[in-house]
Amino acid sequence: MIISVASGKGGTGKTTVSTNLAVSIDREVKLFDCDVEEPNAHLFLNPEFENSTPVFTFVPKIDADRCNGCGKCAEICRFNALAVLGKKVLVFPELCHSCEGCRDICPEDAVEEDARELGVIDSGHRNGIFFVQGCMRIGEAMSPPLIRHVRSYARPEDLVIIDAPPGTSCPAINAMKGTDFVLMVTEPTPFGLHDLKLAVEAVKVLNIPCGLVVNRSDIGDRQLWDYAVQEGLPILLEIPFDRSIAEIYSRGQLLVEEVPSWRPIFARLYDAIVDTIETRRSIQ
Amino acid sequence: MKIAVTSQGKELASQVDPRFGRAPYILVVDIDTMNFEALDNSGNAGAFKGAGIQAATMVHDKGAEVVMTGYCGPKAFATLQAAEIKVVSDIAGTVADAIEKFKSGSVTYTTSANADAHW
CATH class of the missing domain: 3.30.70.20 (Alpha-Beta Plaits)
Structure with missing residues (x-):
């Protein structure tokens, strides 16, 4: 099963949610940082990197x-x-x-194969988590092939969590496409809602079940909740705007490790995702 | 001898367009007879990327030996150089003014691009 953690707007908390979710699940998890333009999940997970492999793509060379x-x-x-x-x-x-x-x-x-380096794939472990990230070469403009390379580390029997790039263009689509569930992280601000709507429309096209995490849930207004009801999108978790959470984040720590009461909350988030997928399967 | 001038319109009296790859028209002028052909560059002008490369190829295919324009980016310049077409940049006024300027001999060929690549 693959869960992609996405958002329309950047900076809503995708990495916070994907890393805390990954360490709270009571089974072996693979965590892929597919935000290859600025991978940062490793800062919170602190994996021991074991491999670093450059990834190349075809470019023509003329004989x-x-x-x-x-x-x-x-x-x-x-x-x-x-x-x-x-x-x-x-x-x-x-x-x-x-x-x-x-x-x-x-x-x-007369066209021969040459190669352009897209970036590197780093992989390693931390406790029960196998972590893989793509890191795009500086100057490279094309991220989808590198994102697909990161995703090639998934086997069918794995439980995979993907930290996706923000937005609704090719990089975000390549991180979400073919996953079993999109966990959309948003915030209840006009910006957050505007970009969430765009992202939800993209997920509809991809036909993937979707649920929401509302981060900084006690700021802004209530329009987001109205939208969620209207679209039939379940709100699976609300995280309040709390200085102590921000401090933990800014130190590069995991919320569920610093405040253990959050661990069962994230574990239940995983259960809710599984339930949502199964409910949808049974309807279909 | 043929000279290509980037233009906002289809006439010699049209204003020079400062952009090379994304100018709406490129006038290829035979400076001996003043006969000219107005190349519709709108297809390249709307290109996502590589407009200058296409425009340079087109100018080469039409047999121009010199390009007169405002700005020329690195990929366009590299293509023109490979095609052995000389570049005069920082041109303004009408296409006819540019041709006169060339005929009077008061032009300097550039040795490098004078605009950044588009991202």
Whole structure:
């Protein structure tokens, strides 16, 4: 089972929820930090990293001896990663999205495989948790393939928690797609609600059951609760706006370890997620 | 000899567009006869990325030897350089003014891009 922890708005508490949830579940868990542009779950989990592996993606390299300058490779590339000037072919690897269309279409077999580093995957353990994170190379603009690499560490029998990037674009979709449940972390502010609505619409398209965690639940207004009722979204946990929680976070500590009364609350959150998934399955 | 000038319109009297890759038109002018062709660059102008690369390829395919524009980014410049097309940047006024300026010999070819890549 894979639970993705997502949000529309950034900074709502995805990492707080995913790390505390992971350590509160009474079975072996894999925690994947798929926010590869700024992975920070490791700060709270403090895993012992055992492996660091660079990840590469296909970019074309032109064999000038074989190339006849027909221009088909540049024509098929919608990202303008290739320019054909007479018999000269320029490659702009940073624009390539690795579709390999150029290699498929080349009649002269002149497109060879080169590689661009996307970033590294770090993995390690802490207690019962197997932790994996992607860390994008500085200057790299394309995160989805690295996110998919992180997710390839999941086996069907695993319980996986994914700390997703915020938003509703390709990175967030690649972290949520094909998961069994989306735990949407939000806050009861106009910004929080606005971005939550966008994210919920995306989850509807992906057709994944979804529930809410309301962080800083005693600030803002009540519009969020109205929206949740209207959409039939269960609110599975409310975390108050509490200075001591913020202090624990800012020290890089886990709430459930510093305030043990939170541990059963997060354990029940997991049970509620399992219940929601099973209820939905039985309806279908 | 043909010169490509980025333009806001389709006439020699049109204003030079300061952008290279995303100018609406590129006028390819034969400076000996003053005959010209107005290339519709709107397809490139709307490109997500790599507009300059496409525009440079188009200018090369039309046989221009010099590009006159306002700003030229690093990928466009690299493409023009590979195509052995010279670049005159910081051009303003009308396309006709630019051509006159070129004919009078008071132009300096740039040796590098004068704009950052778009992110």
